[in-house]
Amino acid sequence: MLRICMGVILVTLAVLLYDIFSKGLPAVNWEFLTQAPRKGMTEGGIFPAIVGTFLVTLMTAILAVPMGMACAIYLNEYASDNWITRLVRMSIRNLSGVPSIVYGLFGVVLFVQFMHLGTCILSAGLTLGLMTLPWTITASEEALKTVPDSYRQGSLALGATKWQTIRTNVLPYAVPGMLTGTILGLARAAGETAPILFTGAAFFLPFLPRSAFDQFMALPYHLYIMATQHHAIAKVRPIAYGTALVLIALVFFMNLTAIILRYHLRKIRKE
């Protein structure tokens, strides 16, 4: 009975992945990965979308990784159990539940209009960065928690200050774990569409973005366009499948990197 529940999930996942792989693989070749779309996006590849997703994820990381780590250090190393700390924790939990489209609205008002950044990589990256923040904080704090207290006490007993202790005795052990969780968060951000709809993603661009203030094409948005907005939907279905496959492959590759990193860390810890 319970086995059936798990079975349903496995079969569902298998069917979904099989559909994407079997129909996406024939569309993916070297040209598809390295060329721009041609002839009203009915031919050619998705190279600009791959570049755009890479750039916007980089921008996301620039905001979310340092800020997430710093906030985690505050929570795990400095914060005492008072109302401020409780407020910070409550905010993190609620931020992780804010719908992605609401982050999009926030990005439109704050970055695009109020700060006059316009629709560009920077606006989209910052919007995604804020969305990723609660995930990177939680992951970083988990990593800090695994560092034994004796490491801190030993350092403090020898007369080191708090910051020296954190820098030399806590962070070296926690940073790899922090990165693992961060990569998982960034992988989710790379696949998000709703926050970039109105903050910088473009339908089609004839050239690659040249600065952070340019618009960009992105894999998830490209898939959305190819699946629902294109004038010849049936004709571009193979391109849509190919884009879906590349997007899934990218997200899985990032996840896999994180999982392998985590596995190696555990082995090193045990030794």
Add this chain to the structure above:
Amino acid sequence: MADKKGDIKELLVKGFFTLNGIAVVLVLVGIFTLLVITAVPAFKEISMKEFLFSPDWNPTGYDGEKYGIVSLLVSTALVTVGALVIAVPIGIGAAAYLSDIAGERVREIAKPIVEILAGIPSVVLGFLGIVLIGPVIAKLFGLPNGLNALNGSVLLAIMALPTIISISEDALNSVPMSFQQASLALGATKWQTIALVKIPAALSGILASCMLGMGRAIGETMTVLMATGCAAAMPHGLLDSVRTMTATIAIELGEVAYGSTHYYALFAVGLVLFLITFIVNMLSDMVLRKYQNVER
């Protein structure tokens, strides 16, 4: 002197990290404030009564603009309830299987698989809703196309499952061993022990997991945008096309003029969405905290 310099540095470092912590609070407050500020101008032209109680949402209507949120709310509720009806039994069943029946090896394979499910981008699921699930639904029910609330519910169920499974499994695992030993010793079968002892004991954790899954389903945009047809009318059942709050914002924000009533009205919808998910998350958080306290 050197000591004093060191002290100042320590204080600065502490201040820096504290500021980062407080920045997170500011982000949440900032989102709420900006939503309110941008939503308020909408009510210069729309009455609050119309917005909250009128069923018609038609901002570009020929005979006058209509801004009633009720059909959007009903659409969101319909798709979400449908998703929970599918995901809750399967999710709890799978969690019980993982925590009580599966062996170590099965668990080690099954857990990453659930993680893979959580890692599929929502736009890909939406695409699969169009090309894979849609035709199946159309055939099963004899409809011209399968883009309706049911399709959205199936996809949202897939998205909510990983949350429900992982938190429910944690809750089940934290039930003390003595509970199930006592039950088994009294002659109960394994099935009776799971259904009548373990699941009731872990109920608050399981409830919290379902609420978190619900929060996720309410706020999800791309899957419902792509797979539910998005007809802006009051739905009558799961086989009708629906247009949720999230999808409405995603469709219309790209087309409105900045500063128009329609623009502000979309932010009002966003505000309602924010408040609903905020309340759902707060409640699930309280339930979760309660069970963790009991555990201690």
